[in-house]
Amino acid sequence: MASATCALCGVQAESEEAPLTWVTSFEDGRKLLYCDRCARENVRNIEGKLDTVYW
Numbered sequence: 001m002a003s004a005t006c007a008l009c010g011v012q013a014e015s016e017e018a019p020l021t022w023v024t025s026f027e028d029g030r031k032l033l034y035c036d037r038c039a040r041e042n043v044r045n046i047e048g049k050l051d052t053v054y055w
Contacts, residue, residue, distance in 0.1 A: 007034060
């Protein structure tokens, strides 16, 4: 059973389900998860729908 992992910093959740405070994004057909810390730091980029390449 793999746990949810942040696509930016690599922190892992305690369960395989992402916590409610995490953000889910779909880029190039892939589902990416971002922890609450990374989501807060990049909220403008997420809301602007920029790919992580440009963060």
